[in-house]
Amino acid sequence: xxxxxxxxxxxxxxxxxxxxxxxxxxxxxxxxxxxxxxxxxxxxxxxxxxxxxxxxxxxxxxxxxxxxxxxxxxxxxxxxxxxxxxxxxxxxxxxxxxxxxxxxxxxxxxxxxxxxxxxxxxxxxxxxxxxxxxxxxxxxxxxxxxxxxxxxxxxxxxxxxxxxxxxxxxxxxxxxxxxxxxxxxxxxxxxxxxxxxxxxxxxxxxxxxxxxxxxxxxxxxxxxxxxxxxxxxxxxxxxxxxxxxxxxxxxxxxxxxxxxxxxxxxxxxxxxxxxxxxxxxxxxxxxxxxxxxxxxxxxxxxxxxxxxxxxxxxxxxxxxxxxxxxxxxxxxxxxxxxxxxxxxxxxxxxxxxxxxxxxxxxxxxxxxxxxxxxxxxxxxxxxxxxxxxxxxxxxxxxxxxxxxxxxxxxxxxxxxxxxxxxxxxxxxxxxxxxxxxxxxxxxxxxxxxxxxxxxxxxxxxxxxxxxxxxxxxxxxxxxxxxxxxxxxxxxxxxxxxxxxxxxxxxxxxxxxxxxxxxxxxxxxxxxxxxxxxxxxxxxxxxxxxxxxxxxxxxxxxxxxxxxxxxxxxxxxxxxxxxxxxxxxxxxxxxxxxxxxxxxxxxxxxxxxxxxxxxxxxxxxxxxxxxxxxxxxxxxxxxxxxxxxxxxxxxxxxxxxxxxxxxxxxxxxxxxxxxxxxxxxxxxxxx
Numbered sequence: 001x002x003x004x005x006x007x008x009x010x011x012x013x014x015x016x017x018x019x020x021x022x023x024x025x026x027x028x029x030x031x032x033x034x035x036x037x038x039x040x041x042x043x044x045x046x047x048x049x050x051x052x053x054x055x056x057x058x059x060x061x062x063x064x065x066x067x068x069x070x071x072x073x074x075x076x077x078x079x080x081x082x083x084x085x086x087x088x089x090x091x092x093x094x095x096x097x098x099x100x101x102x103x104x105x106x107x108x109x110x111x112x113x114x115x116x117x118x119x120x121x122x123x124x125x126x127x128x129x130x131x132x133x134x135x136x137x138x139x140x141x142x143x144x145x146x147x148x149x150x151x152x153x154x155x156x157x158x159x160x161x162x163x164x165x166x167x168x169x170x171x172x173x174x175x176x177x178x179x180x181x182x183x184x185x186x187x188x189x190x191x192x193x194x195x196x197x198x199x200x201x202x203x204x205x206x207x208x209x210x211x212x213x214x215x216x217x218x219x220x221x222x223x224x225x226x227x228x229x230x231x232x233x234x235x236x237x238x239x240x241x242x243x244x245x246x247x248x249x250x251x252x253x254x255x256x257x258x259x260x261x262x263x264x265x266x267x268x269x270x271x272x273x274x275x276x277x278x279x280x281x282x283x284x285x286x287x288x289x290x291x292x293x294x295x296x297x298x299x300x301x302x303x304x305x306x307x308x309x310x311x312x313x314x315x316x317x318x319x320x321x322x323x324x325x326x327x328x329x330x331x332x333x334x335x336x337x338x339x340x341x342x343x344x345x346x347x348x349x350x351x352x353x354x355x356x357x358x359x360x361x362x363x364x365x366x367x368x369x370x371x372x373x374x375x376x377x378x379x380x381x382x383x384x385x386x387x388x389x390x391x392x393x394x395x396x397x398x399x400x401x402x403x404x405x406x407x408x409x410x411x412x413x414x415x416x417x418x419x420x421x422x423x424x425x426x427x428x429x430x431x432x433x434x435x436x437x438x439x440x441x442x443x444x445x446x447x448x449x450x451x452x453x454x455x456x457x458x459x460x461x462x463x464x465x466x467x468x469x470x471x472x473x474x475x476x477x478x479x480x481x482x483x484x485x486x487x488x489x490x491x492x493x494x495x496x497x498x499x500x501x502x503x504x505x506x507x508x509x510x511x512x513x514x515x516x517x518x519x520x521x522x523x524x525x526x527x528x529x530x531x532x533x534x535x536x537x538x539x540x541x542x543x544x545x546x547x548x549x550x551x552x553x554x555x556x557x558x559x560x561x562x563x564x565x566x567x568x569x570x571x572x573x574x575x576x577x578x579x580x581x582x583x584x585x586x587x588x589x590x591x592x593x594x595x596x597x598x599x600x601x602x603x604x605x606x607x608x609x610x611x612x613x614x615x616x617x618x619x620x621x622x623x624x625x626x627x628x629x630x631x632x633x634x635x636x637x638x639x640x641x642x643x644x645x646x647x648x649x650x651x652x653x654x655x656x657x658x659x660x661x662x663x664x665x666x667x668x669x670x671x672x673x674x675x676x677x678x679x680x681x682x683x684x685x686x
Contacts, residue, residue, distance in 0.1 A: 041086025052212025088131020573623035589619035
């Protein structure tokens with residue numbers, strides 16, 4: 001058999017680069033790759049005990065100046081330069097650099113993708129390396145970009161290597177627009193970059209006594225002014241404890257946890273999954289898994305924990321881009337070949353944290369529950385619609401301990417909704433049964449109905465609190481009636497029902513018709529300050545605008561679908577403005593009824609709705625009267641005074657009932673109707 005020819009495969013590097021998926025908020029990933037290469041290059045030197053050095057220079061676009069309130073001299077970051085004294089760009093490294101997915105440094109987590117990651121975010125990459133190999137000093141220069149690929153400049157070699165120090169410089173030039181814009185808008189500065197590098201490479205700091213000195217500075221600054229990352233690490237980070245060789249589920253590989261204290265710049269506990277001594281992907285907040293794990297203290301010094309997780313299992317499942325793991329997000333996304341999901345891993349880690357801080361978390365749970373109870377039962381602003389949640393076991397377990405009042409309100413509302421949905425489904429399940437089920441019906445009676453009763457009571461209490469607040473607001477407005485600049489009539493009108501609105505665009509929760517009469521809340525149609533000719537179902541040429549018009553169109557169960565069941569008209573007069581002594585009060589509403597009697601109203605189906613003489617009609621006038629006006633209408637206009645002190649008149653021919661009362665009387669009637677509810681619900685003194 002003839003020997004086969006081996007054909008070397010070529011790689012379309014531009015296509016490879018385009019296939020790399022790096023999100024804008026992962027803009028520092030290429031820098032991390034270069035820094036880790038520098039760390040490994042220093043480790044590979046023959047005499048690794050020599051002082052290693054890495055210098056990171058931050059390029060800024062000094063031509064562009066962004067003005068922020070807290071930093072007027074902010075210039076956006078455009079690139080980086082990384083300088084190290086590692087082993088250099090040797091022959092092996094040069095070969096590996098030109099080979100995608102090379103196995104070079106595989107045992108250290110090398111994926112052979114780092115330089116392509118750089119070009120996914122930057123316009124170009126430049127490398128210059130001076131090093132000694134086989135007693136000869138080499139100086140090699142390269143350029144790598146999307147246009148021409150990898151280019152090498154002519155190499156120089158010097159045989160006299162005395163007093164020579166290795167030096168490799170890697171430049172990452174010109175962020176591509178999406179990464180540049182993200183870093184600019186996020187106001188990323190040198191301090192943020194420094195903290196991020198420490199976080200990403202923390203295991204190099206923890207696991208090595210000979211960690212190189214890592215300094216970072218602006219490109220134009222003197223090295224003397226550089227920030228030393230080693231000093232930051234020593235001053236703000238401390239090892240709390242280590243948990244080695246932990247077994248999670250059926251995974252044969254063990255896991256090692258490093259509990260790291262952060263004394264500065266960190267405001268929450270977090271989990272960091274690592275592969276080959278470097279962080280992969282974004283950190284996860286421990287609050288997602290331990291909502292009651294609050295800050296810790298060493299003496300009086302506050303700190304938060306970062307849990308760094310290492311395992312051969314994570315090394316093996318690290319994505320070539322090193323920005324994520326090749327693991328399903330949760331159990332639902334697992335297939336038959338997946339051993340583990342990320343959520344399961346985080347659950348195991350959080351369980352380990354809980355076991356180490358049980359007492360601390362229990363105290364925090366108690367503190368959180370007390371705060372939520374005070375929030376719900378706050379005498380100044382009670383939220384009684386959530387009161388039934390206080391009797392639900394573990395109802396607040398997943399609410400973060402540091403939740404703001406806005407977040408707390410949203411989470412309580414969500415829990416209330418979910419419990420209501422659960423009860424509804426329980427009822428539906430039972431109703432679908434064709435025969436008696438003792439167990440199912442027993443659960444409904446003993447559990448669901450009890451929950452429903454508590455929920456309904458709290459919902460009623462919440463409604464009554466809102467109504468009590470409206471009554472108090474109305475009373476306050478009436479106290480301001482002496483203010484000449486106060487548009488009291490308009491404001492009071494809008495409290496009851498927004499001027500210009502109609503019930504088809506005004507939800508029941510948004511008006512307060514119950515102040516007038518509870519029945520009006522459920523009428524078919526309500527309009528406020530709308531010309532009669534514009535009102536739904538009413539065909540009229542009338543241009544008069546009733547302050548409040550209410551009519552009730554028959555529903556499907558009415559005896560006669562071609563009639564309007566009733567008409568109600570309200571007229572509001574500004575408090576403090578007295579009517580003339582001889583004003584006939586009924587004329588204030590009769591003008592609207594005359595218009596309505598002339599109309600040709602139609603139902604939704606197009607049938608004529610006849611407004612007849614015997615159609616029940618109600619007119620309400622809210623105003624202030626003097627003694628002379630009251631006497632005039634009683635003596636000469638057939639009005640009578642009720643036992644409650646307000647005036648009324650009945651026109652039997654038109655089946656019309658008219659009542660006249662003051663704002664105070666209207667408010668007093670409303671308050672008395674609700675008084676029993678306020679007392680029964682324990683909110684009468686709020």
